[in-house]
Amino acid sequence: MPIELTRLNGQAAPLEDAALQAFRGAFKGAVLTAADPAYEEVRKLWNAMVDRRPGLIARCTGTADVVQAVRFARQHQLLLTVRGGGHNIAGLAVADGALMVDMSLLRGVWVDPAAGTARAQAGCTLADVDRETQLHGLAAVLGFVSATGIAGLTVGGGFGYLSRRFGWTCDTLQSMEVVTAEGQVVRASAQENADLFWALRGGSGNFGIVTSFEYRLFPVGPxxxxxxxxxxxxxxxxxxxxxxxxxxxxxxxxxxxxxxxxxxxxxxxxxxxxxxxxxxxxxxxxxxxxxxxxxxxxxxxxxxxxxxxxxxxxxxxxxxxxxxxxxxxxxxxxxxxxxxxxxxxxxxxxxxxxxxxxxxxxxxxxxxxxxxxxxxxxxxxxxxxxxxxxxxxxxxxxxxxxxxxxxxxxxxxxxxxxxxxxxxxxxxxxLTEEEGADRIAAAYGRANLSKLTELKQKWDPDNLLRHNKPVA
Ligand SMILES: Cc1cc2nc3c(=O)[nH]c(=O)nc-3n(C[C@H](O)[C@H](O)[C@H](O)COP(=O)(O)OP(=O)(O)OC[C@H]3O[C@@H](n4cnc5c(N)ncnc54)[C@H](O)[C@@H]3O)c2cc1C
The missing domain is CATH 3.40.462.20 (Vanillyl-alcohol Oxidase; Chain A, domain 3)
Incomplete structure (x- = not known):
């Protein structure tokens, strides 16, 4: 039986078995349907008010899997969501019938104590990063609850016990690896794709799927x-x-x-x-x-x-x-x-x-x-x-x-x-689920929102990454 998936036009339509098999062949991680035992646990988010059932869950094992998932979504015009730590209050990581790109298995952290930086994969929780950086008496600016995902927190801004000293989490970013809405792998930093780097420091998941974050670290603790x-x-x-x-x-x-x-x-x-x-x-x-x-x-x-x-x-x-x-x-x-x-x-x-x-x-x-x-x-x-x-x-x-x-x-x-x-x-x-355009404008301010709207046209003109707090 072909499975029904929600398309970008909002309509549900069956996906041919052959298309699903081709995706599974190109994807290294597990691709879950509602029939898989792991499906229930992965679809559930922190907030039990959010009870939605994705059509497929693509459990990424690396950047190449993220690229495959984006290409598959584009090819079949699938509604796509991205799951990091699953802590967003509005439940942005899941939509009924969508392809959920699940990043939560990507938990690597590499600390460079001499440079005072750490690169962390986008499925990390705050605890994953603190655990590794504290080995060196260093810390990134993260939030107050350790099971929160770094990805959603960082692309939305981020604040915690160290913000008074060092700023928003996203102020401390050095670079990111990003899979664009076209399925290309790019680096975003002050030197490379600086406009994308700007947009992803607060503009949330509208501009690309970040696969890893490079944070500046500060001497704190142990x-x-x-x-x-x-x-x-x-x-x-x-x-x-x-x-x-x-x-x-x-x-x-x-x-x-x-x-x-x-x-x-x-x-x-x-x-x-x-x-x-x-x-x-x-x-x-x-x-x-x-x-x-x-x-x-x-x-x-x-x-x-x-x-x-x-x-x-x-x-x-x-x-x-x-x-x-x-x-x-x-x-x-x-x-x-x-x-x-x-x-x-x-x-x-x-x-x-x-x-x-x-x-x-x-x-x-x-x-x-x-x-x-x-x-x-x-x-x-x-x-x-x-x-x-x-x-x-x-x-x-x-x-x-x-x-x-x-x-x-x-x-x-x-x-x-x-x-x-x-x-x-x-x-x-x-922002909760029902908070819309006026609250999004309040979050960014008119000038930043207007620039985000322009950059959305550049980096995701087809609005593939739409299950967010939209900027356009
Ligand atoms: C208990 C709790 C405590 C919190 N404490 C703090 C705090 O101290 N400080 C603070 O600043 N915030 C805090 N937050 C808010 C938190 O920053 C947001 O809920 C954030 O969205 C969580 O990120 P996540 O990866 O867990 O979320 P998810 O629900 O997995 O993802 C939320 C959205 O983020 C985007 N996203 C996720 N992964 C990626 C990616 N790899 N690339 C691009 N976009 C992506 C997508 O739009 C996604 O839908 C807290 C939330 C909770 C529930």
Missing amino acids: EILGGAVAWRGADTAQVLEAWREFSASAPRELTTVAVLRIAPPAPWLPKEIHGQPIVAIFACYSGKPEEGEALLAPLRKLGQPVADIITRRPYTQMQSLLDATQPKGRRYYWKSHYLPAVTRQAAELAATHAAQLPSPFSAILLFQIGGALNELPAGHSPVGNRDAAYVLNIAASWEHAQDDAANVAWARTAFRAMQPCSTGGTYINF
């Missing part, structure tokens, strides 16, 4: 000072008032994240707090630990913390401290703003909406990112938002479909209420 301090929810106003001033004057070596949520049953929190509202500040000081200890002392002495796990610890441990709060397979819905500062109004609104959480897994998070990224011009790369100092993420998370409406409504209400505190910008990687 030990840093970091962890978290938590207080009872009743202390939220006092803690946020102190934190907003504390963080505004903190040096760039220190990144803090405020988290407002219900205490999970985590071993670092006392049992009597489990299930109760808390406010926690996660902190990572990547300079000399003794300097960080002095710096963090006033925060740790604030009020009456219920837990304090700030200590000298491996950087890789810090990079996975939030992992348990974000398991694969729960239902998630996010709304997000960039903030120019945490004003008293923003802190009060965050506290008000955190007090109305409909789920024990949801949270309001405020990530401090201001620093190096503010120093480059707005058009340095499409990720833009060079006026952002904090990221607000209203992160709804719950378990059962019958609770979808209540959780989505909570996130939307908090998002609308906090709109006056926003720079007007937002993060392309945090």
